[in-house]
Amino acid sequence: MNRRLLIVLLLVGISGSSYGQFDGGMRRRRQRPMDFQFDRAGVPDWETDAEFPNDVFTFARLRYNDYGGWGKWATDYPDSDLNFSFRLQQLTSLKVNPDPVILDLDDPKLFDFPFIYIIEPGHGLGLLDEDVETLRRYIDNGGFVFVDDFWGEPEWEFFYRDIERVFPGREPVELPLDHPIFHIVYDLTEKPQIPSIQWLYSGLTYERHDAQTPHYRAYFDDEGGLQMIICHNTDVGDGWEREGVDERYFHTFSEKWAYPLGINILFYAMTH
Template sequence: MIVRLSPRNMLLGLTTVIVLCSGVAMAQRGWWRDGPSTDRNGVPDWEIDEEFPSDMFTFVRIKYDSYGGRGRRGGSWRTDHRDSDLNFSLRLQQLTTLKVNPEPIVLELTDEELFDYPFIYIIEPGSLVFSEAEVNALRRYCLNGGFLMVDDFWGDSQYENLRWELQRVFPDRTPKEVPLSHEIFHNVYDLKEKPQVPAINSARRGYNGSIGTFERTRDGSDTSTPHYRAIYDDADRIMVFICHNTDLGDGWEREGEDQWYFEEFSVKKAYPMGINIVTYAMTH
């Protein structure tokens, strides 16, 4: 049975965790590094069962060669790496019954190890271009039961780029808007709206109490509405989940830099949506 939790209960749980950690920095500096890194940037570690090393969830970020945007810290696959992945793995371990690997990893789509992991994550796909080898590998991965989450891209032109690339992967399948009634929005955290998370520098509060949740784009398109689209397999399982006009990864990475941002976006939106997505991926 999956228990549904509220963002309020999550806030209480995370607040308790932070107090118990006595001010340990939960990885908020956010500078990405080239190549492998063992630096946890203040994120607590935990032990895993050495007898069952593969019996746990591992957060897998996909590295791609094409240059994917000109955002903060260079954009492309490195954005928010590696603090986002560490923080999310920590919270998934703390807030669910999943056994989670404390060490997230980075793989290429053509890596032979890809099929060892049921969940993969691509960030900032606004200008990525898959190679033919990547197209074939991603198609095989998804049709054989894998789950791809795509995150952190804004506006019509960036979506059109991703749509074009995914059409190369799945010529006979089109992304469809996922209704709020779908279980992916309710399986652990019962979300009342599709969450929109801006980068921390784009989040804003109005004097009238309003909250700015969207980022502006160079193409001037409307980004005020978040879109969650999916590509399904023949059994109606989501195999590609597209988080457009939102940046869940920044809600994970930047959770400790500002208390208001943490409470408004990390607790209420980024972590609940992320946990729901992984729960769906691991149970379907």
């Protein structure tokens, strides 16, 4: 694992002016190309320092082989990855790669990235024995894993069945609201539940009857270091992906919860 990035976040306020004006045309929903290449489709681009190409944060998404074969790993891609990278560049002094990456567990470059994102693991990750060993080694070497967007007890059980093989003899711990991860940059007053945008006008923030309470669980190492955060019964990635689709959704969920929480998680992971 490469050395962790030394980062200092110079914060701006969380008011609407910090994000600029809402632009409903910025991120239009569109068909994903089958090869998972992307165009920026309105997300600003920027240059990084050519002399220090590795001294940047790159958002890395894990491609896994879910048992259903539905490609759940690609949910919200590429919009969420592009938007979150842009907001990190805009709202902090962190040097950010404008181009997110997709990684497989058998990719030797995996260990060059200290932070990986896993989405929709509720149908299982399809981990082979060698995948379990690689993921365990990645985490033990200092890698941090951010898990997001799965709902209800059946999906939790599918995910847990896979991930307990990575953490034998350990159990995930529910993070209390007073844990620093909820306050390290932005001071969150609750553990947010962020719904997919299609639930916006339903009056509900949960997608299943057994998913009314958001859970933020974590795995820790023997010294108390947080190695994986699991965001269950919430959809942080949709808050990033859909920021330009609906102004109400942007102000209620993207601006208020999804970006502050994502920045908090990243900052905590990179500094602990």
